Amino acid sequence: MSGVQLNKVIKKYGDVQVIHGVDLQVADGEFCVFVGPSGCGKSTLLRMVAGLEETTGGSIGIGSRDVTRLDPAERGVAMVFQTYALYPHMTVRENMGFGLKMNGYPKAEIDAKVAEASRILKLDEYLARKPAALSGGQRQRVSIGRAIVRGPEVFLFDEPLSNLDAELRVEMRVEIARLHKEIGATMIYVTHDQVEAMTLADKIVVLRKGVIEQVGAPLDLYNDPDNRFVAGFIGSPSMNFLSGTITPEGVEVPGLKTVIPRQLAPAMHGRPVIVGLRPEHVAVGEGDALHVDLTENLGGVAFTHLMTDTGEKVVVEQRGTSAAKEGSRIGLTIDPALMFLFDPQTEQRIR
Numbered sequence: 001m002s003g004v005q006l007n008k009v010i011k012k013y014g015d016v017q018v019i020h021g022v023d024l025q026v027a028d029g030e031f032c033v034f035v036g037p038s039g040c041g042k043s044t045l046l047r048m049v050a051g052l053e054e055t056t057g058g059s060i061g062i063g064s065r066d067v068t069r070l071d072p073a074e075r076g077v078a079m080v081f082q083t084y085a086l087y088p089h090m091t092v093r094e095n096m097g098f099g100l101k102m103n104g105y106p107k108a109e110i111d112a113k114v115a116e117a118s119r120i121l122k123l124d125e126y127l128a129r130k131p132a133a134l135s136g137g138q139r140q141r142v143s144i145g146r147a148i149v150r151g152p153e154v155f156l157f158d159e160p161l162s163n164l165d166a167e168l169r170v171e172m173r174v175e176i177a178r179l180h181k182e183i184g185a186t187m188i189y190v191t192h193d194q195v196e197a198m199t200l201a202d203k204i205v206v207l208r209k210g211v212i213e214q215v216g217a218p219l220d221l222y223n224d225p226d227n228r229f230v231a232g233f234i235g236s237p238s239m240n241f242l243s244g245t246i247t248p249e250g251v252e253v254p255g256l257k258t259v260i261p262r263q264l265a266p267a268m269h270g271r272p273v274i275v276g277l278r279p280e281h282v283a284v285g286e287g288d289a290l291h292v293d294l295t296e297n298l299g300g301v302a303f304t305h306l307m308t309d310t311g312e313k314v315v316v317e318q319r320g321t322s323a324a325k326e327g328s329r330i331g332l333t334i335d336p337a338l339m340f341l342f343d344p345q346t347e348q349r350i351r
């Protein structure tokens, strides 16, 4: 097995540059997730690792080999796509073994590899079926099985769960986590779903417009984001952002009609900031600074949607039921230790 190294990787389509010099080390056996909004370059980067897209600049290594100019088949990778691309006229068994058969593997070896993949993915009872007789989740398991039988050093997944309904997505997410534990291979997994990223990853790579914004373990990104983009992208519902000013007493937030106590260097006094507060870190409290727009009671958890007089939206998440009356006014209870600050211009974190 092998890790993956990206060194100053660049991708251009004609004059348009979509990947801007990405440096990344994925360790052997690591589960690495590329996450970011649609169009940020996740698929492009993954396809460059696979060899399905040419690399315009920089280099890509797998294990100790420079694979930048190698064909996909020579790279020791297997890719699983959002669309399953199974052969409709073949059974599950034939679909999984087809690649090996085309490469001239002996039948006994193909059978053994298919049996092993089928055991791992719990597909034994479906081996004789054709794809049309399978659910979406089962079809995606077959396409993962097709990757497993090839025994790749690196698995590449491009939004493999996006075509599944919510319940199946959760189920398959657990399956993929289990698969990684059992096989222990290096995996790179692309998703725009931050919950998938948080639950699956050893390491998350947050991408935006072809640039890495931050790399880290899921909880490190949640607890210690480097910038406003990562802070807003990781965590659901998203972090609330409000305009404020640093004063000697703390951070004055006009929208909340309060000063949140925090000692900051005198040189920073008077400086405008963006205040970041996670919905789960604030609570409905005394006061009348905010208007209650909407309450959503989901049973176990409640979201209260608020609006400041300065036109800024704030969401509060709580366990249980929200008692806030729509149309009334309330205040916010804030833990100053759980407040994030960002520079309004650069959007970088102020620590």
Ligand SMILES: Nc1ncnc2c1ncn2[C@@H]1O[C@H](COP(=O)(O)OP(=O)(O)O)[C@@H](O)[C@H]1O
Residues within 6 Å of the ligand: 013, 018, 036, 037, 038, 039, 040, 041, 042, 043, 044, 045
């Ligand atoms: N074949 C192509 N020709 C030109 N531009 C492309 C091509 N493929 C992707 N792009 C552009 O590259 C950027 C990144 O795309 P992609 O990697 O598919 O994003 P993601 O997977 O993060 O949604 C987008 O702006 C997209 O329009």
Ligand SMILES: [Mg+2]
Residues within 6 Å of the ligand: 042, 043, 044
């Ligand atoms: Mg994509």
